[in-house]
Amino acid sequence: MKSVYKDYGQVYNNYMSKEKVQVSPEDNGGLYDVLEQGARRELVTDKMPDAELEKLKEIRLAAKLKVLAELADNDFEMREDRRERELVV
């Protein structure tokens, strides 16, 4: 799980530095909240333009899908489900 969190944080940070989005500690509360484990970040502001927000949302959702895929890999029922689908195919 840790690797996924790290990926998410990394992707987010890369995006922020590439797009030169400056975030001072004072703005932090207004711009975004860094939530638990230092990786899951939620935007809580309307300061950013819509296109920027949409990009960040995409990154957030892609990371969530990664976490979900990892959870699925570790899930017994999901493995059973995959086995079932293989049998049908």
Added chain:
Amino acid sequence: MSPEELDGKINSLLLGLPQELSVSLRDRISFYKSKSPVFSAAEIYRETRNLVRLEMLAYLDRREYLGMYNRRWAEHKISQYIRKVVDNPVEASKSLYTLMRVNLDLNGLKALNDLVGHEAGNKGLKLFANILNFGATTLWLRDELHLEVTTSAEGGDEFGLVISGDLDLRKHKDEIAHKYFEEVYAADVSHFIDFGKPEVREKLLALGIADEVPANFLFRLSTSVGACLFGEALDRVDVSKHGARFQEIVGEITNAMFGVADERSMANKSEFKKKLSQTNPVLSGLYARMSREVIHLERELKAKNERIRELEAKIKNQ
């Protein structure tokens, strides 16, 4: 029937069934197979078919005349979709907006039940179910947009759809909602209530709205629609909760899809009712006033307003 043929036929019977169901059926089939030659391949196939029919009853709405799945099946379809998404990480981000849950509330059912009886109410429900199952909008989704549409009845006047396919549904969300609304509102249901009938007039009188509803009034059903895309629900769910299991998160995403679609249909309902009070005040009154509580509150409000006017007139005269 050869063992290979039997396996092929059984696989096609189990295709798309909920995982817990197909796993338990496979266990039973294995048991029958282990008793060969007591059971022939044809008998095993027949037994499997009967078991599938029986087990599927748990996923059908109890009102047989509607011919619809229930909420449990709709949840299964969403869960099935999410499982496919996580199995195909390359396509995953494209899948965020190709699954949509639609919530549809039928407006006017209470008026049918209270003014004519439950038989009329059931006719209204059947008509609505037919529109969702085989109506023009559903055919458009299936045949023109090549989407998979699963319909479900979820108790009382609440219905739902799970729509999925290769299209980005963000572009079609509003159009889909609009088309379903228009199709239901345009359906001719005037024969469901004859407002000229003495027994109907009597009931309107008892409700205190006989003066407002003309004998030749044409009744209409309508629907309030709300939709939620997979990506919108995923955005609301915390997938990285400590110790969370995959099934649990899938359940939360499913619930979020149902919840958001429901919230949106409620918001659309109040907006529609506001508009309806302008465009068709009699129908609006019928929808609203079939609730005794509303009638009582309205009478109270009317009395209070009259009292205010009296007092204002007194003050002016002094």
